[in-house]
Amino acid sequence: MKRRIIILSILLISGLVHVYPSNQIEISLLTCSSGTESFTAWGHSALRVVDKNKSLDIVYNFGLFDFNTPNFHLKFIRGKLKYYLGIESTINFYKNYKDENRQIIEQKLNLSDENTIKIIERLTYLYIPENRYYYYNFAKKNCTTELRDLIFENIDIEIQNQRISKTYRNLINESVADKQWLKLGINLILGTAVDREIDRFKSMFIPDYLSNEINKVEANGYKLVMSETIYNKVVQKTSSNSFLLNPAIIFSILLILTLIFNSLKAQFVISSLIGLTGLLLLSIWFLTEHQELKNNFNLLWCNPLYLLSAILQFKEKNKLQIYLAMLLQAFILGIVLIWIFKVQNWEIAFLSIVSILTLYNIRIIKKGYRNRIM
Numbered sequence: 001m002k003r004r005i006i007i008l009s010i011l012l013i014s015g016l017v018h019v020y021p022s023n024q025i026e027i028s029l030l031t032c033s034s035g036t037e038s039f040t041a042w043g044h045s046a047l048r049v050v051d052k053n054k055s056l057d058i059v060y061n062f063g064l065f066d067f068n069t070p071n072f073h074l075k076f077i078r079g080k081l082k083y084y085l086g087i088e089s090t091i092n093f094y095k096n097y098k099d100e101n102r103q104i105i106e107q108k109l110n111l112s113d114e115n116t117i118k119i120i121e122r123l124t125y126l127y128i129p130e131n132r133y134y135y136y137n138f139a140k141k142n143c144t145t146e147l148r149d150l151i152f153e154n155i156d157i158e159i160q161n162q163r164i165s166k167t168y169r170n171l172i173n174e175s176v177a178d179k180q181w182l183k184l185g186i187n188l189i190l191g192t193a194v195d196r197e198i199d200r201f202k203s204m205f206i207p208d209y210l211s212n213e214i215n216k217v218e219a220n221g222y223k224l225v226m227s228e229t230i231y232n233k234v235v236q237k238t239s240s241n242s243f244l245l246n247p248a249i250i251f252s253i254l255l256i257l258t259l260i261f262n263s264l265k266a267q268f269v270i271s272s273l274i275g276l277t278g279l280l281l282l283s284i285w286f287l288t289e290h291q292e293l294k295n296n297f298n299l300l301w302c303n304p305l306y307l308l309s310a311i312l313q314f315k316e317k318n319k320l321q322i323y324l325a326m327l328l329q330a331f332i333l334g335i336v337l338i339w340i341f342k343v344q345n346w347e348i349a350f351l352s353i354v355s356i357l358t359l360y361n362i363r364i365i366k367k368g369y370r371n372r373i374m
Helices: 002-016 072-078 090-099 113-126 143-152 168-175 180-189 207-216 247-260 264-287 305-312 319-340 348-370
Strands: 025-032 044-051 056-064 082-089 104-109 133-135 163-167 197-199 225-231
Touching: 025 113, 025 207, 044 090, 044 113, 044 143, 044 207, 056 090, 056 143, 072 264, 082 090, 090 225, 104 207, 113 143, 143 207, 163 168, 168 180, 180 247, 180 264, 207 225, 247 348, 264 305, 264 348, 305 319, 305 348, 319 348
Parallel strands: none
Antiparallel strands: 025 044, 025 104, 044 056, 056 082, 082 133, 104 225, 163 197
16 A cells, blocks of 8 residues: 555656646655675665655665565576666665664755656656666666666766776775675676776766765756765774685685695695686676676686596596696686786785695696606
């Protein structure tokens, strides 16, 4: 019943906005801070619409999805997961974020009558059932880019769209700097497409960047943002990650142990894990429609062939294992060159893992020479 009332109110707004002056309809950008769940690490954006005449106060939210979607994770990786536009009362929206201890910044927009009409009409159109769903892409089509496009396509202001000397990967890493394991995993699966410099407009796929850019917009002597209010102000938290749980530290310790001890069992386990991870990366490359997950040169070191290497290491005088180690080491030299020439960026923890794999390959090659089985 409550949902029907909201929907009817939206349709009413779209009709009445032509009659009432724009100062009776307020539109605000809401920027929400990150949460504890990994999918909330980048924050969130939504749009608040207030109709003073009808005592209506609602939030448009482009960031909704159904966890019960069949094959949810596979569809997410493949780029086949549908997100959708939803609406809810502002009271409920604010309460949910307060319960999660997440801050909300509200930026009230200074819009003309014409701009207000355009935005309301576009929102009404997008909420029609056949229009409200879209295929999610974390960099090009998400809750924030939908609002970015909505706002800038319906105001009479153009931004100076110069490059910002940052890449998609840089901005993603900024948002997860305090979540080192998540950051490691993200940098493992992302390919070269996220390592090109982007412009100001493209940078607004991150909620904080949209908020900051909106705040800078000014034309004809007035700013687009007329006021800013912070709800449930949250003190910036320092990283809760233990120093010893940092992946770079853990893999560095593992490298030291590998230098000291020559354990075939440890080599089998690590090589197998690397090989399985490589199979996963290869599968993602071929299955996904996300261009950002293709052309991933991490496959040179995180290679499925390490599975074969793990199996062969228990066989005595095996020439195939020696030649395989040489090939895998050549791949490692390749990825190092790619990192040096910045074709694809890297994560510092990768250095320790690559060093461990190099030790394994060198030991196999040296053993071959020593036993004269080359």
